[in-house]
Amino acid sequence: MNPYKILQIARDASQQEIVQAVALALQRKDYSVRQVAEAQKTLMDPRARRVAEFIYLLDSQRWAQGLSLPKERLSLDRLELIHCFDKF
Secondary structure (H helix, E strand, O other), X not given: OOHHHXXXXXXXXXXXXHHHHHHHHHHHOOOOHHHHHHHHHHHHXXXXXXXXXXXXXXXXXXXXXXOOOOOOOOOHHHOOOOHHXXXX
């Protein structure tokens, strides 16, 4: 899960803001205590935070809102492969 989404904070949040967001997230009870604790642990560790920033660069919900996706589920047989990466 995206720790920024769990704690509802910006990517440039300070450690104090992270601690405050943890308390608010626990009050909201949108996520389990374990998920909130893992989000806090990730964002308090500078190395893990950089990894999270890279992995969750695009917030999938915000990104998907700009797309016009069909309401039915896409099947894998309708997806096309991009062959320009085959040589790597």
